[in-house]
Amino acid sequence: xxxxxxxxxxxxxxxxxxxxxxxxxxxxxxxxxxxxxxxxxxxxxxxxxxxxxxxxxxxxxxxxxxxxxxxxxxxxxxxxxxxxxxxxxxxxxxxxxxxxxxxxxxxxxxxxxxxxxxxxxxxxxxxxxxxxxxxxxxxxxxxxxxxxxxxxxxxxxxxxxxxxxxxxxxxxxxxxxxxxxxxxxxxxxxxxxxxxxxxxxxxxxxxxxxxxxxxxxxxxxxxxxxxxxxxxxxxxxxxxxxxxxxxxxxxxxxxxxxxxxxxxxxxxxxxxxxxxxxxxxxxxxxxxxxxxxxxxxxxxxxxxxxxxxxxxxxxxxxxxxxxxxxxxxxxxxxxxxxxxxxxxxxxxxxxxxxxxxxxxxxxxxxxxxxxxxxxxxxxxxxxxxxxxxxxxxxxxxxxxxxxxxxxxxxxxxxxxxxxxxxxxxxxxxxxxxxxxxxxxxxxxxxxxxxxxxxxxxxxxxxxxxxxxxxxxxxxxxxxxxxxxxxxxxxxxxxxxxxxxxxxxxxxxxxxxxxxxxxxxxxxxxxxxxxxxxxxxxxxxxxxxxxxxxxxxxxxxxxxxxxxxxxxxxxxxxxxxxxxxxxxxxxxxxxxxxxxxxxxxxxxxxxxxxxxxxxxxxxxxxxxxxxxxxxxxxxxxxxxxxxxxxxxxxxxxxxxxxxxxxxxxxxxxxxxxxxxxxxxxxxxxxxxxxxxxxxxxxxxxxxxxxxxxxxxxxxxxxxxxxxxxxxxxx
Numbered sequence: 001x002x003x004x005x006x007x008x009x010x011x012x013x014x015x016x017x018x019x020x021x022x023x024x025x026x027x028x029x030x031x032x033x034x035x036x037x038x039x040x041x042x043x044x045x046x047x048x049x050x051x052x053x054x055x056x057x058x059x060x061x062x063x064x065x066x067x068x069x070x071x072x073x074x075x076x077x078x079x080x081x082x083x084x085x086x087x088x089x090x091x092x093x094x095x096x097x098x099x100x101x102x103x104x105x106x107x108x109x110x111x112x113x114x115x116x117x118x119x120x121x122x123x124x125x126x127x128x129x130x131x132x133x134x135x136x137x138x139x140x141x142x143x144x145x146x147x148x149x150x151x152x153x154x155x156x157x158x159x160x161x162x163x164x165x166x167x168x169x170x171x172x173x174x175x176x177x178x179x180x181x182x183x184x185x186x187x188x189x190x191x192x193x194x195x196x197x198x199x200x201x202x203x204x205x206x207x208x209x210x211x212x213x214x215x216x217x218x219x220x221x222x223x224x225x226x227x228x229x230x231x232x233x234x235x236x237x238x239x240x241x242x243x244x245x246x247x248x249x250x251x252x253x254x255x256x257x258x259x260x261x262x263x264x265x266x267x268x269x270x271x272x273x274x275x276x277x278x279x280x281x282x283x284x285x286x287x288x289x290x291x292x293x294x295x296x297x298x299x300x301x302x303x304x305x306x307x308x309x310x311x312x313x314x315x316x317x318x319x320x321x322x323x324x325x326x327x328x329x330x331x332x333x334x335x336x337x338x339x340x341x342x343x344x345x346x347x348x349x350x351x352x353x354x355x356x357x358x359x360x361x362x363x364x365x366x367x368x369x370x371x372x373x374x375x376x377x378x379x380x381x382x383x384x385x386x387x388x389x390x391x392x393x394x395x396x397x398x399x400x401x402x403x404x405x406x407x408x409x410x411x412x413x414x415x416x417x418x419x420x421x422x423x424x425x426x427x428x429x430x431x432x433x434x435x436x437x438x439x440x441x442x443x444x445x446x447x448x449x450x451x452x453x454x455x456x457x458x459x460x461x462x463x464x465x466x467x468x469x470x471x472x473x474x475x476x477x478x479x480x481x482x483x484x485x486x487x488x489x490x491x492x493x494x495x496x497x498x499x500x501x502x503x504x505x506x507x508x509x510x511x512x513x514x515x516x517x518x519x520x521x522x523x524x525x526x527x528x529x530x531x532x533x534x535x536x537x538x539x540x541x542x543x544x545x546x547x548x549x550x551x552x553x554x555x556x557x558x559x560x561x562x563x564x565x566x567x568x569x570x571x572x573x574x575x576x577x578x579x580x581x582x583x584x585x586x587x588x589x590x591x592x593x594x595x596x597x598x599x600x601x602x603x604x605x606x607x608x609x610x611x612x613x614x615x616x617x618x619x620x621x622x623x624x625x626x627x628x629x630x631x632x633x634x635x636x637x638x639x640x641x642x643x644x645x646x647x648x649x650x651x652x653x654x655x656x657x658x659x660x661x662x663x664x665x666x667x668x669x670x671x672x673x674x675x676x677x678x679x680x681x682x683x684x685x686x687x688x689x690x691x692x693x694x695x696x697x698x699x700x701x702x703x704x705x706x707x708x709x710x711x712x713x714x715x716x717x718x719x720x721x722x723x724x725x726x727x728x729x
Contacts, residue, residue: 022131022160022161022202023095025160025202025206026129026158026160026202027088027089028206029129029158029202029205029206030088030129031085031088031089031473032206033127034047034080034084034085035085035466035469035470035473037080038080038081038082038469038473043079045079045080046077046078046079046080046116047075047077047078047079047080047084048073048075048076048077048078048109048112049073049074049075049084049087049088050071050072050073050074050105050108050109050112051071051072051074051095051096052070052071052072052100052101052102052104052105052130052134053070053095053096053097053098053099053100053134054070054071054072054094054095054096054098054100055070055094055096055097055098056070056072056096057069057070057071057072058071058072058073059071059072059073059108060073060108060111060112061104061107061108061111067101067104067137068101068104068107068108069100069104070096070098070099070100071100071104071105071108073108073112074087075087076112077112077116082473082476085473085476085477086476086477089477099133099134099135100134101134101135101136101137102128102130102132102134102136102184102188103136103137103138103141103144103187103191104137105128106126106128106144106155106191107144109126110126110144110147110148110151110153113126113151113153114147114151117151118151123154124151124152124153124154125153125154125155125156126153126154126155126156127156127158128155128156128157128158128188129158129160129202130157130158130159130160130188131159131160131161131162131181132159132162132181132184132185132187132188133180133181133184134184135180135184136183136184136187138187141190141191144191145191145194145195148195149194149195153195154197155191155192155195155197155198156197156198156199156200157188157192157197157198157199157200158200158201158202158205159185159188159199159200159201159202160202161181162185162188162199162201163182163185165186165189165199168182168185168186168189169186169189172186219240220240221238221239221240222239222240222241222342222377223237223238223239223321223342223377224236224237224238224239225237225319225320225321226320226321227321227323227344227357227360228320228321228322228323229323229360230323233356235346235353235356235357235360236346236347236350236353237321237344237345237346237347237353237357238344238345238346238347238348239321239342239343239344239345239401240342240343240345241340241341241342241343242340242341242342242343242400243340243341244339244340244341245340246462246465248464248465248468249468249469252270253271253273254269254270254271255269255270255271277289277292293305293306294310314380315380315382315383316380317376317379317380317381317382317383318376318379319376319377319378319379319381320374320375320376321344321373321374321375321376321386322373322374323371323372323373323388324371324372324373324374325371325372326364326367326369326370326371326372327369327370327372328368328369328370329368329369329370329389330368332370332387332389336404336405336410337402337403337404338402338403338404338405338409339402339403340403341400341401341402342400342401342402343391343398343399343400343401344388344398344399344400344401345357345396345398345399346358357397357399358397361390361391361392361397361398361399362390362392362397364388364389364390365390365392370387370388370389370390371387371388371399372385372386372387372388372404373385373386373387373388373401374386375401375403384403384404385403385404385405385406386401386402386403386404387401387402387404388400388401389401389402424512426512427509427512427513430505430508430509430512431509433505433508434502434505434506434508434509437499437501437502437504437505438499438502440453440454440455441453443455443497443499454497461493463490463493463494466490467486467490470486470487470490471483562576562577562580563577563585564577564588564592565577565589565592565593565596567596567599567600570593570596570600570616570619571615571616571619573589574589574592574593574616574619574620574623575619575623577589578590578623578626578627586623586627586629587629589623590620590623590624590627590629590632590633593616593619593620593623594620594636596616597613597616597617597620597640600612600613600616601613601644601650601653602650604653607652607653607656610652610653610656611656613653614653614656614657614660614662617637617640617657617662618660618662620633620636621633621637621662621665624665625665625669625670628670628672630665630669630670630672630673630675631673631674633664633665634664634665634673634675637662637663637664637683640654640657641654641683657684658684661684663680663681663683663684664679664680664683665680666679666680
């Protein structure tokens with residue numbers, strides 16, 4: 001938690017050599033500081049704003065003293081939000097042009113911190129933005145320093161037009177005449193030195209503030225337990241998150257009605273979410289949350305589980321970190337690491353734990369080994385497979401833990417090999433030179449001009465995060481204006497480095513390999529897997545010898561094209577056929593689906609398969625509407641009614657059709673249909689005799705659907721069909 005006070009002093013005197021007014025720079029620095037705090041602040045962090053040099057006076061200390069004049073507490077301590085930026089950017093805000101003592105402003109800020117935080121654990125900071133052009137009263141200087149040290153207040157002075165401390169101290173030692181501004185600046189240097197603060201010139205401060213900073217996160221343990229080595233060794237450990245992905249802020253849903261309304265005061269735009277559940281069959285029936293159960297898919301079926309069954313199916317585990325074994329570090333593939341990285345340390349208050357863990361870490365380091373362990377964060381949590389690597393630095397020793405994948409987590413891809421062509425020595429040297437010209441280990445320069453590493457992970461920030469907050473701030477201040485382009489500092493961090501040497505090396509590679517753009521050829525149409533003509537299939541196999549057979553899976557062969565409706569997945573086969581854009585299989589699909597429905601109903605044991613047959617009727621009707629085949633479907637539905645309604649064995653199927661209200665296709669669904677909506681609604685009740693009844697199928701053994709694809713009525717079973725199934729083309 002932190003309490004920060006920002007003191008802004010009106011800076012009207014601007015040296016002629018400065019292109020930008022001090023006040024404009026101060027406002028920019030203030031806005032960037034607020035933006036950084038909005039990005040990084042925790043909910044408990046608070047901020048206050050104090051203005052000096054104002055025409056009015058408004059602070060607690062001025063009420064009992066003639067000092068502390070022209071100082072206004074613009075904002076008391078409160079949570080950090082966009083109101084701070086709105087306040088300072090208000091065009092009607094009067095900053096004033098009076099003189100004020102900056103030391104008095106620091107005392108006012110210190111008094112506010114005492115009243116707000118005394119006896120509480122807070123980080124206290126004061127930021128003073130000033131040109132030190134006002135008077136400075138050094139009375140009580142020692143008391144001020146003592147109070148600030150007692151509260152451990154961190155003071156940062158951002159100076160405008162400040163001389164260096166060495167220059168001012170030299171002038172003082174030589175007893176040279178100093179202007180009031182120089183005297184004030186020297187007083188600031190003395191105060192900062194006494195309280196271990198810092199003075200930053202405004203240009204340096206803006207440069208520091210414009211650099212990206214990672215969010216300061218409070219150090220919190222994610223796991224406290226024992227590291228188990230065998231059954232006899234238990235080392236108390238603490239675990240902390242070392243690195244984890246920081247996600248971009250998510251947008252909340254707001255009310256556009258509230259935003260546009262002029263009658264609502266103190267608009268929050270917040271909306272309340274109310275979720276209701278309805279049954280899929282009856283949309284009007286509301287299902288209460290207490291009546292919901294979890295269900296898992298098993299094929300196309302939802303299998304429900306209540307709470308007790310859900311608990312029974314969960315794996316019972318115990319909290320802990322248990323060593324399974326050790327492997328050489330070289331056997332661990334870093335590309336397999338999953339999720340966040342954790343640091344495992346010993347219990348800070350148990351000396352035995354510190355000695356034990358340190359010995360364990362050094363032993364692993366000397367053996368160049370890492371440990372494989374089973375990690376369970378809390379009781380009944382899913383176990384994870386992790387690796388523990390020794391990490392030894394001068395300031396700390398710990399184990400670095402990364403999560404390893406299980407077999408189900410790994411995706412094993414195979415890729416075709418590259419063509420094996422010999423590379424000339426000239427080409428090899430050109431590649432070496434090109435890669436060397438882009439070496440990041442020497443791409444940057446330090447203060448002395450020596451080469452240094454560029455894009456270190458700890459110094460490389462996600463510019464997208466700061467760009468989001470920059471856009472949000474712009475929208476708050478200017479809701480009706482288009483967003484500005486990204487700041488130059490952001491663009492610089494996301495732009496590739498310009499290297500003349502790398503460009504020359506790339507040009508050399510281009511000339512050596514004669515690289516040209518190759519247009520991608522369109523892939524030929526896939527060969528139709530199953531031919532209805534046996535002779536055509538036999539011709540395609542001419543000249544094929546048994547030794548030429550290659551391995552080819554059945555699934556790969558079938559996936560070429562669906563050409564008939566089978567019993568395994570009739571709906572999927574039917575939809576694939578009517579959506580086929582290479583061949584017109586609509587009529588065939590409708591005919592075979594119609595026959596398949598009759599077959600399913602007649603071979604059903606009681607009403608066991610009625611639901612599946614009914615789903616097929618629905619799919620057939622939907623496809624008929626899609627393909628404008630309304631007449632064929634209507635005739636077929638009439639046959640179903642004539643055959644099954646009132647039947648001793650299969651009347652139950654017609655009752656299912658009736659319950660689902662599957663009726664004729666009317667002119668509303670297909671414009672060319674001759675069936676009116678009234679005829680459609682009466683169909684399920686009226687008797688019709690126009691269609692001949694469907695004969696019930698005789699009880700015959702069902703042939704395998706896959707074999708049927710290869711059997712011709714004239715030729716019977718043919719061995720070549722089986723060969724093709726195994727992979728002949």
